[in-house]
Amino acid sequence: MTRTISAALIAALLTLSAGPAAAALSVPRLPGEAEAVPGELIVKFKPGVAATGRDASLAAAGHSTISTMGALGAEGWALVRVAPGQTDAQALAAYAGDPRVEFAEPNYIYRASRAPPGARFYGQQWGWKNSGQTVGTTHTQPTGSPVDYTIHNPGTTGSDMNLEKAWDQITDCSSVVVAVVDTGVNYTHVDLAANMWNGGGSSPRHGYNFADATPTDDPMDLNGHGTHVAGTIGATGAGVTGVCWKATIMAVRVLGADGSGALSGIIQGIDYAVTNHAKVINMSLGGPGFSAVYNSAIERAQAADVLVVVAAGNDGTNNEATPVYPCNFANPNLICVAALDQAFGLADFSNFGATSVDVGAPGTNIVSTYTGPKFDDPLDSTTIPSWSFSTSTAGGGWSTSNPTITPNMLVVPANFDTSTPGSYKNNTDDRAWRTYTQAGLRLGSMSFGVVFDIANGDHFRSAWSSTGSDPFGPGGHVVSDDTNVKTFPYFSNMSIDFSGCGGATCTFGVQFQSDVNAQTSAGLGVGLVSLGTVRTPGTDYNTENGTSMASPAVAGLATMLRAWHGPAFTAADVIGAIKGGGRPNAALAGKTTSGKSADAMGALAFINPPSGVTATVR
Amino acid sequence: MTLAACGGSSSTPVTSHQVTVSWAANHEKGVNSTGGGYKVNVAGKPTIDVPYVSGPAAPTSTDLTLTSGSYGVTVIAYALLDAQGGSTGSQSAASQAYVINVP
Numbered sequence: 001m002t003r004t005i006s007a008a009l010i011a012a013l014l015t016l017s018a019g020p021a022a023a024a025l026s027v028p029r030l031p032g033e034a035e036a037v038p039g040e041l042i043v044k045f046k047p048g049v050a051a052t053g054r055d056a057s058l059a060a061a062g063h064s065t066i067s068t069m070g071a072l073g074a075e076g077w078a079l080v081r082v083a084p085g086q087t088d089a090q091a092l093a094a095y096a097g098d099p100r101v102e103f104a105e106p107n108y109i110y111r112a113s114r115a116p117p118g119a120r121f122y123g124q125q126w127g128w129k130n131s132g133q134t135v136g137t138t139h140t141q142p143t144g145s146p147v148d149y150t151i152h153n154p155g156t157t158g159s160d161m162n163l164e165k166a167w168d169q170i171t172d173c174s175s176v177v178v179a180v181v182d183t184g185v186n187y188t189h190v191d192l193a194a195n196m197w198n199g200g201g202s203s204p205r206h207g208y209n210f211a212d213a214t215p216t217d218d219p220m221d222l223n224g225h226g227t228h229v230a231g232t233i234g235a236t237g238a239g240v241t242g243v244c245w246k247a248t249i250m251a252v253r254v255l256g257a258d259g260s261g262a263l264s265g266i267i268q269g270i271d272y273a274v275t276n277h278a279k280v281i282n283m284s285l286g287g288p289g290f291s292a293v294y295n296s297a298i299e300r301a302q303a304a305d306v307l308v309v310v311a312a313g314n315d316g317t318n319n320e321a322t323p324v325y326p327c328n329f330a331n332p333n334l335i336c337v338a339a340l341d342q343a344f345g346l347a348d349f350s351n352f353g354a355t356s357v358d359v360g361a362p363g364t365n366i367v368s369t370y371t372g373p374k375f376d377d378p379l380d381s382t383t384i385p386s387w388s389f390s391t392s393t394a395g396g397g398w399s400t401s402n403p404t405i406t407p408n409m410l411v412v413p414a415n416f417d418t419s420t421p422g423s424y425k426n427n428t429d430d431r432a433w434r435t436y437t438q439a440g441l442r443l444g445s446m447s448f449g450v451v452f453d454i455a456n457g458d459h460f461r462s463a464w465s466s467t468g469s470d471p472f473g474p475g476g477h478v479v480s481d482d483t484n485v486k487t488f489p490y491f492s493n494m495s496i497d498f499s500g501c502g503g504a505t506c507t508f509g510v511q512f513q514s515d516v517n518a519q520t521s522a523g524l525g526v527g528l529v530s531l532g533t534v535r536t537p538g539t540d541y542n543t544e545n546g547t548s549m550a551s552p553a554v555a556g557l558a559t560m561l562r563a564w565h566g567p568a569f570t571a572a573d574v575i576g577a578i579k580g581g582g583r584p585n586a587a588l589a590g591k592t593t594s595g596k597s598a599d600a601m602g603a604l605a606f607i608n609p610p611s612g613v614t615a616t617v618r
Numbered sequence: 619m620t621l622a623a624c625g626g627s628s629s630t631p632v633t634s635h636q637v638t639v640s641w642a643a644n645h646e647k648g649v650n651s652t653g654g655g656y657k658v659n660v661a662g663k664p665t666i667d668v669p670y671v672s673g674p675a676a677p678t679s680t681d682l683t684l685t686s687g688s689y690g691v692t693v694i695a696y697a698l699l700d701a702q703g704g705s706t707g708s709q710s711a712a713s714q715a716y717v718i719n720v721p
Contacts (some may be wrong), residue, residue, distance in 0.1 A: 088652055088671045089652055089670075089671055090672070092652060093671055098667070105653065105698075105705070106652065159684075165702065165703035168703050169699070169703065199660070200659075230650050238626045245623060295698060317718070324641075379692070430637070564647060565645055565646055565647045566645070566647060568645040569645045569646070570645065573645050573646075581701065591634045601701055601702065604699065604703045605648075605697070605699045605700055605701040605703075605708045606646075606701070606708070607644065607646050607648070607649060607696065607697055607708055607709060607710035608644060608645075609694075609695070609711040609712060609713050609714075610641045610642065610644055610656065610694070610695050610710065610713040611642045611694040611713060611714070612640075612641050612642030612713075613639065613640075613641045613642065613692065613693050613713045613714065613716040614640055614641070614716060615637055615638065615639045615640070615691060615716060615718040616637065616638045617634060617635050617636075617637050617684075617718065617719070617720055617721070618636045618637070618638070
């Protein structure tokens with residue numbers, strides 16, 4: 001319970017008047033409209049007004065006393081019954097000019113603060129309710145790795161979006177279409193299926209796919225990112241709870257299984273969302289290049305009064321110095337979001353920007369829906385036997401790394417590690433591959449990390465094949481080819497589309513090939529191999545970090561605001577409410593336009609200043 | 619209307635005019651429902667309350683009488699809901715000031 005003593009008193013009064021209260025519960029009302037006992041008001045008389053004066057006021061209004069509210073009667077309170085047929089507004093207006101009355105208000109009905117009904121992982125959703133909990137690994141990933149954001153875990157009680165109070169006002173945002181422009185959405189997920197947009201005959205799968213060369217009507221998520229975003233906005237509460245318990249989520253796939261996408265697809269996705277009447281678009285994506293075409297798509301959304309919520313970026317840099325788009329677009333219908341940790345500090349990876357980034361929202365250790373389970377390949381004694389290797393006579397071939405190194409890696413040359421650079425041989429062609437099978441699942445993406453130090457003319461490649469054999473041979477598909485790159489001693493994270501095999505079995509491979517030139521580069525190592533899959537119907541959850549996770553928290557809030565206030569509430573109104581109703585946060589001062597964290601209840605209650613004041617003198 | 623000041627034939631007449639102050643409607647639900655509305659502040663005058671009464675929206679204008687002079691006017695919107703989810707009320711920041719010049 002978060003209500004005060006006075007609210008408890010009112011609830012007790014309702015219990016005493018069970019008949020009328022029971023009737024009140026059946027009175028239809030608009031979503032979010034405050035509920036009150038019909039035919040009753042609470043009137044407060046000014047101090048010193050005698051009983052005769054109170055009676056005169058009530059008689060003038062046509063009202064009668066139900067109760068003087070016990071001890072409160074002495075202070076001038078009265079619970080009154082209004083005249084038959086009077087609306088609440090008419091009854092209240094009856095006291096408008098009465099000098100004896102301090103105020104009158106409906107006899108509102110209060111309830112215990114709403115908490116989500118039984119969401120399995122709600123206790124982990126610190127961004128909605130931060131009780132100082134430690135966010136762990138209680139998700140359904142079969143080989144789930146520990147949460148990897150350790151700063152401020154646990155965090156600070158109360159560092160959250162204040163959603164439980166907002167949910168007392170509204171949980172149903174389904175009157176507003178919110179588009180997730182991302183890697184798609186697993187629209188079969190048990191926590192999302194009921195909240196997906198109905199696209200009718202032209203979009204039978206709740207959205208569209210612009211990530212592939214030829215658009216299709218299937219926006220299924222082969223990566224997981226978009227499904228995670230969608231759950232933050234509008235998961236139903238089976239496993240996790242979205243900002244909105246009921247929502248209308250449009251899936252717009254513009255990023256592939258590898259998590260990347262071309263501008264042409266993104267533009268088409270934005271236009272699709274606008275054309276199909278989305279009023280909020282979430283884009284948890286970004287890149288360094290300014291594009292006039294990109295900007296014009298945001299402007300078309302602006303013309304249709306569509307709000308665009310975007311992520312600040314995960315480089316830990318200042319967007320004023322190194323712009324990230326769409327965050328750095330200056331359109332008035334765009335709001336850009338930084339990521340906060342569990343103590344509402346700025347996450348160490350989060351970009352910021354005094355004129356480009358607007359607010360902060362929870363973005364570390366965020367549990368949400370996922371498109372399917374991930375399977376880590378530890379490259380240890382349990383999985384190395386499943387790998388096949390080939391090498392040229394010149395090279396030494398792939399080796400497993402020194403066991404003292406974490407994580408395990410496949411390396412070239414054999415003595416390569418991240419502390420003692422080696423020196424690979426010229427004229428080598430070393431290959432390694434493994435066939436993965438996950439019965440009952442669809443393979444989606446393959447992610448891995450590479451520590452590079454290879455010379456110009458030498459190549460690291462990755463590939464897949466449906467033949468079950470060397471993916472660099474006949475029937476294989478090379479999907480990445482890097483040369484002249486050095487990240488040593490750091491990993492570069494890579495992800496490839498692994499869905500081409502079209503089923504539950506596919507072969508993944510890596511190749512190192514050097515030319516004939518002698519060189520002194522150290523070599524490379526491959527590790528952190530993880531297979532991403534798709535499960536239908538979806539039942540999976542995952543914990544992720546990023547401004548990609550912060551953006552949908554604000555997009556969900558924007559959707560809630562538009563649903564709460566109605567269709568007249570503009571994109572500019574929404575941005576004004578989120579920024580104006582936010583909670584001041586010293587970690588964001590000078591690093592965002594508002595210096596505030598998003599606060600759902602604050603935004604709901606915020607009132608934009610009136611505009612357009614004028615006067616006519618006669 | 620022209621009012622003559624009392625007490626002397628040489629006094630300057632005081633002129634008053636009917637003035638209508640209007641503004642654009644706020645879109646917040648709470649402003650346009652019971653317990654919501656606007657407050658109009660005219661420099662040197664008591665605040666005018668313009669509450670929601672009925673229908674889809676609160677009134678967005680009010681009439682007043684002003685004598686000759688210049689008056690700054692601002693409008694504030696208010697509603698019942700507060701930032702903690704209670705009903706102690708919230709109000710907006712003031713609108714940008716508009717100057718009324720009454721001849």
